[in-house]
Amino acid sequence: DQQVKQNSPSLSVQEGRISILNCDYTNSMFDYFLWYKKYPAEGPTFLISISSIKDKNEDGRFTVFLNKSAKHLSLHIVPSQPGDSAVYFCAASAGSNDYKLSFGAGTTVTVRA
């Protein structure tokens, strides 16, 4: 049962434009959400996170938005750069007593020059 879903397997965007990655979840107990970035032949690296008490978190070019009522979050990358070409995974956890993460299938982002 896939509790975290990334329905777009791939996204192609021109350099300098905005990339928007989407993620939906089904478990209402999830209260902490993370985005990981993964380059080929490397492990995932943490990018940005958001707690359910917030609806937005920003870190430089990366902003995550959370809509709890819709059980939806999105990652915005502005402006997109060639080095942003990677696979992005959405992940969720159900609080400080649940130390496990549930991952989506990932979205492959390609930034065109």
Place this chain on the structure above:
Amino acid sequence: NAGVTQTPKFRILKIGQSMTLQCAQDMNHNYMYWYRQDPGMGLKLIYYSVGAGITDKGEVPNGYNVSRSTTEDFPLRLELAAPSQTSVYFCASKPPVGTDTQYFGPGTRLTVL
């Protein structure tokens, strides 16, 4: 700090062979995890550990075993390799408090023929 290290990087096994994937972390993290990633899929949790001597099953534990005799090491054992275990395996660790963020190793690519 080396972070999370995994060995080997690549391995080819024949059906029925056994092997141990090694994982070590030098961040004094209590929590450690093993995931597998199949093409087009997210990361699936195989086993996890909340501290030395304590391990528990994740979503896909069949065909695998783990042990945690020290805080630093968390090896994953495949006893009778099967083609279905062809995958990329990631080890991760997390401190006990203050964050849900897991830190990943570079991965081991395993092929079973």
